[in-house]
Every structure is written in structure tokens, then in C-alpha cells.
Amino acid sequence: MMITNDIKYVGVNDHKIDLFEGQYVVPNGMSYNSYVIIDDKIAVLDSVDAAFTHEWLDNIQSTLGHRRPDYLIVQHMEPDHSANIANFVKAYPDAKIVSSAKSFIMMKNFFGTDFTDNQVVVAEGDTLSLGKHNLSFVAAPMVHWPEVIVTYDSTDKVLFSADGFGKFGALDVEEDWACEARRYYIGIVGKYGVQVQALLKKAAGLDIEKICPLHGPVLTENLGYYINLYNTWSSYQPEEEGIVIAYTSVYGNTKKAVMKLAEKLKTNGCPKVVVNDLARCDMAEAVEDAFRYSKLVLATTTYNAEIFPFMREFINHLTERNFSNRKVALIENGSWAPLAAKVMRGMLEKCKNLNYADTTVRILSALNDESNAQLDALADELCMEYLAQQDTTANKNDLTALFKIGYGLYVVTSNDGKKDNGLIVNTVTQVTDTPNRIAVTINKANYSHHVIKQTGKMNINCLTVDAPFKVFEAFGFVSGRNVDKFKDCEPLRSDNGLVFLPRYINSFMSLKVEQYVDLDTHGMFICSVTEARVISDVETMTYSYYHSNVKPKPDTEGKKGYVCKICGYVYEGDELPEDFICPLCKHGAADFEPIK
Numbered sequence: 117m118m119i120t121n122d123i124k125y126v127g128v129n130d131h132k133i134d135l136f137e138g139q140y141v142v143p144n145g146m147s148y149n150s151y152v153i154i155d156d157k158i159a160v161l162d163s164v165d166a167a168f169t170h171e172w173l174d175n176i177q178s179t180l181g182h183r184r185p186d187y188l189i190v191q192h193m194e195p196d197h198s199a200n201i202a203n204f205v206k207a208y209p210d211a212k213i214v215s216s217a218k219s220f221i222m223m224k225n226f227f228g229t230d231f232t233d234n235q236v237v238v239a240e241g242d243t244l245s246l247g248k249h250n251l252s253f254v255a256a257p258m259v260h261w262p263e264v265i266v267t268y269d270s271t272d273k274v275l276f277s278a279d280g281f282g283k284f285g286a287l288d289v290e291e292d293w294a295c296e297a298r299r300y301y302i303g304i305v306g307k308y309g310v311q312v313q314a315l316l317k318k319a320a321g322l323d324i325e326k327i328c329p330l331h332g333p334v335l336t337e338n339l340g341y342y343i344n345l346y347n348t349w350s351s352y353q354p355e356e357e358g359i360v361i362a363y364t365s366v367y368g369n370t371k372k373a374v375m376k377l378a379e380k381l382k383t384n385g386c387p388k389v390v391v392n393d394l395a396r397c398d399m400a401e402a403v404e405d406a407f408r409y410s411k412l413v414l415a416t417t418t419y420n421a422e423i424f425p426f427m428r429e430f431i432n433h434l435t436e437r438n439f440s441n442r443k444v445a446l447i448e449n450g451s452w453a454p455l456a457a458k459v460m461r462g463m464l465e466k467c468k469n470l471n472y473a474d475t476t477v478r479i480l481s482a483l484n485d486e487s488n489a490q491l492d493a494l495a496d497e498l499c500m501e502y503l504a505q506q507d508t509t510a511n512k513n514d515l516t517a518l519f520k521i522g523y524g525l526y527v528v529t530s531n532d533g534k535k536d537n538g539l540i541v542n543t544v545t546q547v548t549d550t551p552n553r554i555a556v557t558i559n560k561a562n563y564s565h566h567v568i569k570q571t572g573k574m575n576i577n578c579l580t581v582d583a584p585f586k587v588f589e590a591f592g593f594v595s596g597r598n599v600d601k602f603k604d605c606e607p608l609r610s611d612n613g614l615v616f617l618p619r620y621i622n623s624f625m626s627l628k629v630e631q632y633v634d635l636d637t638h639g640m641f642i643c644s645v646t647e648a649r650v651i652s653d654v655e656t657m658t659y660s661y662y663h664s665n666v667k668p669k670p671d672t673e674g675k676k677g678y679v680c681k682i683c684g685y686v687y688e689g690d691e692l693p694e695d696f697i698c699p700l701c702k703h704g705a706a707d708f709e710p711i712k
Contacts, residue, residue: 119326119334120272122249124152126160126175128168129286136284140303140400144296145286148196149330151276152179153269156247159187159214161267161276162330163200172200173207184208187236187244189251190215191278192264193222197330202227205234212236214244216255218263238265254318256280258311260304266315273325279305280315281342282331294345297332299404301349306407306437312350316343352440353584354410357619358388359498362402363415363447364395364424369482370449374415376483377447377491384499385506394426403433406442410619411498415447415477418456427456431463438467441582445473445494451481469582471654473497501651505608505618510649512611517623517648520578521546521554524656527577527591528556529615530567536607536615537596539564540588540701542659544576547642554627557640561702563597565639572629574641575614580654583620585666593683593700611647622652637704678708686711 117125127149136142148164150172158180164172176185188204188211191197201213201223214236215223224230238244240255249271256264259280267276283297305312327335327342335342348355359381365371374391381389388409392402406412416427444464448456457476464470475494479487496503503509521544528539543557556576558565568574579587590601607615616624627643657666663681670684677688683701687708696705 117334119151119328120274122154123269123272123274123328124154124179125334126150126152126172126179127287128164128171128175129288130165130168131286132167137304140284140299141398142284144284144289144291146196146284147287147331149328149332150175151328152176152185153246153249153251154180154183155249157186157245158183159189159244159246159251160185160204161189161328162191162197163188163204165196166199169200169203173203185211186246187211188213189244189267189276190219190223191266191276192261192330193219193226194261194279195226198223198226201231202229205231214238216263216265219265222263254315256311256315258308259315260308260311268322268324270323273323274328275319275322275324275326276328277330279330280312281327281335281346282329283333285332287333293333293342297342297345298349298355298408299400300331301346302404302407302437303400306349309350309352309438312346316347316350319343347586349407351584352407352438354442354619355408356388356410358390358409359386359411359413360390360392360402360405360409361413361415362392362394362406362427362430363413364417364426365393365415365449366417366419366424369479370415370417370447373447373449373477373479373483373487373491374413376488377413377415377477377495380491380495381499384495385502385509386499387502394430395424399426399430399433402430403437406434406439407437411443411445413445413447413494413498414460416449416456416460418448418450418454418459421453421455423456423459427460428463431460435463435466439464440468440470442469443471443473443498445475445477445498447477447479447494449479449481454478454480471582500653504649504651505616507611512647512649514623514650515552515645515648517578517625517650518546518549518552518554518645520623520650520656522656522658524658525579525583525588525662527579527587527617527621528558528564528568529575529577529617530564530571530573531614532563532567532571532596535596535600536602537564537567538591538601538615538617539596540592543638552645553630554625554643554645555640556627556643557635557638559638559702561637561697563595567596568629568641569632569639573612573614574627574629574643575610575612575616575624576627577617577621577624579657580620580622580652581657581661581665582654583657583666585668587620588662588666588683610649616649622654622656623648623650672711675711677711679711681707681709 131145151161220230238253244251363374446457448454477490612626626647631642633640678692
């Protein structure tokens with residue numbers, strides 16, 4: 117396979133394997149990817165599993181013809197990629213092995229030698245010239261072993277990403293990338309989200325046109341899609357809105373409760389309900405579902421004063437992979453002393469940012485009137501926002517939405533007649549309650565100010581503490597005049613025709629402008645409330661919470677100048693102009709502070 121004119125594929129497909137790493141079912145096999153860069157010097161990137169020694173060496177030989185490789189670049193030392201290092205050296209004794217210092221220590225452990233005479237040790241920032249191809253190496257420790265490096269070819273703009281962006285399945289099988297890549301990532305790399313985030317930040321500075329992983333297909337188009345998925349997975353954010361029910365049942369009564377709950381959730385408008393019987397399903401698929409969707413219901417029996425073994429295994433998989441940022445509900449069953457809810461909650465204590473449902477369903481052997489009522493209450497609680505998002509079930513005059521207003525952060529949505537727009541603001545205030553009046557102050561430099569002054573209407577979306585930084589990037593750092601902020605989603609709409617956000621809000625209010633006050637650099641819109649919906653009970657995102665927990669720390673190391681307290685933009689220079697406006701968040705010089 118030709119990747120570019122100079123880069124060829126020399127990997128192999130494995131259709132004999134049944135369990136990858138001894139635990140993951142791979143019905144469509146695996147690929148072990150290896151690549152060759154042909155230039156004045158020739159580099160082979162990574163080897164393959166021990167079962168494919170001769171096939172791999174044949175691929176190299178047939179690709180190179182009479183030429184011989186000068187380098188073997190070892191990015192990752194797991195045996196499915198490194199098993200043939202010694203065989204490569206036997207075939208090409210003059211070739212150099214290029215790898216990290218930790219890799220050579222591991223080679224000593226695997227092969228009894230660290231190939232001292234062939235060693236070229238590289239670290240972060242080191243480069244290797246093959247002629248017209250210049251390779252640079254990026255350290256990627258714990259993605260997902262400590263020795264990992266990735267390699268960037270600046271000539272053809274190719275990132276050789278080691279296990280990053282890999283997936284289950286051989287290359288000669290057609291299947292959806294995301295499904296098996298998600299299961300692969302969560303199962304194998306999922307514990308190391310912080311390290312993946314660090315690698316993504318490094319990769320953001322590279323001009324990448326192709327990604328060549330060690331498993332799965334070469335990625336050549338729509339790279340933003342794959343990178344965004346990796347960003348979502350590694351930041352432990354839900355990928356989709358939906359509810360997963362994971363359960364175990366001994367005599368069928370817990371299963372009956374689960375199936376009844378699933379039907380109630382669907383009736384209440386939940387967009388996706390997934391039910392997994394942990395005793396019978398693929399455990400890796402169940403773990404994948406828990407990380408994919410926004411809410412999780414755990415239902416199990418009390419067993420030996422503990423919980424059923426399959427549920428314990430499932431929760432262990434979640435906690436091992438840093439399960440976070442989800443709403444969790446519990447259902448327990450017990451004939452005389454139910455303890456399952458207490459045990460499950462205790463096991464989940466190490467997880468971060470879990471929001472537990474107020475309702476815990478307790479079944480005493482079989483469903484009765486009391487536990488049926490608890491199921492109803494749980495279904496309503498879990499579907500609160502879905503019910504509020506649908507016109508047919510929403511309470512559109514729920515003025516308790518006004519209680520969500522504080523010194524918080526909000527997304528103001530509007531429409532210029534051609535496209536929807538959204539803007540982050542922190543200046544929303546209730547000024548009267550008879551009649552209800554809301555004041556919204558917006559910088560005149562923002563496109564939203566222009567649109568709202570023309571149209572006289574807007575929606576105020578009250579952001580919640582689970583809103584990730586990507587929300588603030590999307591609505592705070594680019595202009596709606598130049599960017600369609602809703603182009604990749606199917607937005608929900610209120611009665612005034614404007615968008616309200618499907619996630620990360622606890623309420624929204626539709627406003628009609630009644631009065632405008634000119635405040636020089638800003639304009640204040642005094643508005644009446646035409647619609648108000650409460651979406652959830654999640655706490656409102658305050659300005660201080662955003663700064664303490666959401667906004668990334670700016671990269672100021674080695675820099676001299678000023679940093680924006682709002683978005684982290686760094687202005688390098690001895691003096692900050694008094695009239696300087698931050699190019700990202702549009703705040704003025706007063707919101708900058710000296711780099712210390």
C-alpha cells in the first residue's frame with residue numbers, strides 16, 4: 117500500500133487471533149502496522165507480532181528491492197509491535213535502531229540485549245534526516261506505555277502515532293472506524309487521558325495531513341473528526357446524550373425492573389437507551405457504552421453482603437479507566453438486607469465529578485407498589501432535560517428558571533437571518549420581578565450585539581459546572597460573523613425560533629428586548645421573558661468556578677508580557693497598550709495581568 121510517493125505500508129493482517137491482549141474479542145482480527153520511508157536513507161517504522169516474522173520481512177524486501185534499510189524506528193515496545201527487532205537486526209545487521217532510552221532498557225528485558233552497537237537514542241525534539249524527509253520525535257509517555265515516542269515527517273506531513281488513533285480489526289475488513297476505535301481506546305488507553313491530552317496539545321502545533329497508527333487504517337481525510345473524538349474520550353466527556361443501564365439479575369426480578377425502566381426512559385424522550393446484561397454481554401462493549409453516553413444506571417443484587425461478581429468487575433473497569441463527568445443512578449435488589457447501592461457507591465468514590473440521582477430504587481425480592489413508584493420517579497429525574505427539551509412535554513412558563521441566574525457564565529444565542537450564533541457572557545442580571553425583566557450587557561465589538569440590536573430577541577442559556585472548556589472555545593473565542601458555530605449539530609429551538617443548547621445547561625430563557633441602554637463600549641438590553649424552561653438541577657457555572665476548574669492554565673513558561681485573565685491569551689511585550697483588545701475573548705487591557 118502506498119501512503120505517499122515515498123512512504124509505503126509493510127504491515128500485516130492477523131485473522132487467527134481471537135482475543136487481543138488476552139481479553140478483547142476481535143471478530144475481525146487485527147492489523148499490525150509497519151511503514152517504510154524511502155529516501156537517500158531508508159527508515160522502517162516498527163515491526164509486527166512474532167507470528168508474522170517472515171511475512172513482514174518479505175514485505176520489506178519486496179518493497180525495497182535491492183536496497184536495504186538504514187534505520188528501524190521503534191516507537192512502542194509492546195510485543196505486537198516489537199517482537200521482530202532481533203530478527204530485523206539479523207537480516208540487516210548494519211541498520212541502526214532509533215528509539216527512546218526507556219525502549220532500550222525494555223529491549224534488554226525482552227531480548228537479553230539492548231543492541232548497543234546499533235543504538236540511536238532519541239528524545240523529545242530530536243530530529244533525523246533521511247534526505248529530503250526530516251523526522252522529528254515527540255515523547256508520548258504513558259500513551260500507553262512509558263517509553264512511547266511518536267514520529268512526525270514534516271516533508272509529507274505525516275504523523276506516525278504509535279498506538280494513538282488505532283482500532284481493532286484487520287485492514288481488509290470494512291467496518292465503522294469509531295465503534296472499534298472507541299472500544300480500543302477506552303479498553304487500552306482509557307486510563308491515560310491526561311497523557312493523551314498532553315500529546316494532542318503537542319500535535320496541535322504540527323501541520324498533519326495523514327495519521328499512520330500501529331493498528332487500523334491510515335487516516336487521510338477529515339482528520340478533525342478523529343482528533344475531536346480523541347479529545348472527547350481523553351477528557352472523559354460524554355460523546356453522546358443517552359442512558360446506559362448495566363445490570364445483573366439472578367432470578368429475573370432485577371431484569372424486570374430494568375426493562376420497565378428502559379421503556380419509561382424511552383417514553384420520556386431519552387434519545388438513546390442501551391441495556392447491557394453484564395453476565396452475558398461483551399464486558400468491553402459495556403464499558404465502551406458507559407464512556408460513550410452521558411448517564412449510567414447500575415442495577416444489581418446484593419450477593420454475599422456484597423454485589424454480584426459481574427457488576428463488581430464492571431465497576432472495576434470503570435474506576436480503573438477514570439470514569440468521570442457522568443450522572444449515575446443506582447438500583448439494588450435484596451431479599452432481606454439490600455446493600456448493593458451502598459457498595460456500588462463506595463466503589464465509585466474514586467471517580468471524579470459523578471452526579472448521583474436523588475432517587476435510589478430499592479427492590480425487596482420483586483417489584484411492588486413502592487419500588488414501582490421509585491422507578492417512575494427515577495425515570496422522570498433522569499429524563500428531566502429531555503422532557504424540558506420537547507415542546508409537547510416542556511413547561512414553558514417555569515419562572516424558577518430565573519433562580520438559576522447568578523454571577524455565572526451564559527451562552528447568548530441569536531440568529532442573523534442566515535445562521536444561528538452564540539456568545540459567552542457573564543453579564544446577565546434579573547432587574548425586576550413584576551414584571552420579570554432581565555438585563556444582558558454585551559460588548560459592542562461582538563457580532564451578537566449587532567444581531568440582537570437588529571432582531572430584538574435572544575436566548576440566555578445558563579451553563580452548568582460540567583461544561584467543558586470546548587464550550588467556551590466555541591462560543592467565546594471566534595466570531596459568529598466568520599464562523600457558523602452550529603454547523604455540525606442539529607440544534608433545539610424554542611418558540612421564538614432561536615437555538616437553545618442540548619447539553620451543559622440547567623435552564624434557558626427566551627428574551628424580547630424592551631429597552632436599550634448605550635454604555636459606550638457595551639450595550640445593555642433590558643428584556644422581558646417570553647419563555648423559560650428548567651432543564652436540569654445541575655449547579656450553574658460561576659465565573660470563579662470557571663477560572664478554578666475549567667479554564668486551562670496558560671502556557672507562560674519562559675515568556676515575558678501579560679496574560680488575559682479571561683481566556684489565557686498571552687501578550688508578549690514589555691508594555692501592554694491601554695487600548696489593547698484580546699483577540700480571543702475581546703476583553704480589554706483591564707483584564708490582563710503581568711506574567712510572574
